[in-house]
Amino acid sequence: MLSVCCQHVRDAAGVRHIRDVTRERVTTMPRVRRLALVAVLAILGGFALAGCRSEPGVAAFVGDTRITDADVDAVAIQIRDDRKPADPKDFRQQVLAVLLKQKLMAAALADHSLPKPAVDTTSYAENSGLKPDWRFTRAAAEGDTYLDAATDAYVKGLSQPLTPSEADQREAYNRIRSGGQALPPFEDVRQFFVGPAMSDALARRSVLADSVKRHPVRLSPRYDGFVLVVPFTVGNAPTALGVPIGLTASPSPSSP
Secondary structure (H helix, E strand, C coil), rough: CCCCCCEEEEECCCCEEEECCCCEEEEEEEEEEEEEHHHHCCCCCCCCCCCCCCCCCCEEECCCCEECCCCCCHHHHHHHHHHCCCCCCCCCHHHHHHHHHHHHHHHHHHHCCCCCCCCCCCHHHHHHCCCCCCCHHHHHHHHHHHHHHHHHHHHCCCCCCCCCCCHHEEEEEHHHCCCCCCCCCHHHHHHCCCCCHHHHHHHHHHHHHHHHHHEEEEEEEHCCCEEEEEEEEEEEEEEEEEEEEECCCCCCCCCC
């Protein structure tokens, strides 16, 4: 049985999270809580780019669409100006992750002829600890709401829920450990890394990876080693599956 350890933490953008190691099973994170995490989780390590497309003043390309440094800076400034003096001041990585997901998921809906759902930015802000008038909040709410819609459509086409490989389970396990949590050996707790939450994360990763395949992302060298993540929980312990960005990024075998 796993021991339990809880810690309230805030990330660089100020969003509240709870770190906790489960005693029993994988559970599904409430959607609003999952959205709050997706809004700000960006680089969790582990993947490097094989190549970048660099152009002065451009932070990233999604296909042929540019996200400029000015776009990123304008959003980051709103967060920076609201932080306490002792807080981190550079939020560009978090901002770029959110802008990338927003564009990739809008493209995913268009690719599959799905309508854009209504986005409740006010509720999203309340559940994530963000301000509703921030451009960051709007972009995060759109990206996560669009990902929900695309994933719902994808899952309806499956004959059965996706099942994790050992590599998927180890990734989720290692992300909990990298967050500072003490866990038993992987083989002793592997059975907990299954179930609805894991299947949902696999489906969401597949949708995100498919959009990356259709609309290749190229980054400024300043963002080398970037990973977009799909958060979920094992019990109450936050973890995630990653989608690497760059020339070597490839979709999972279960991509739509």
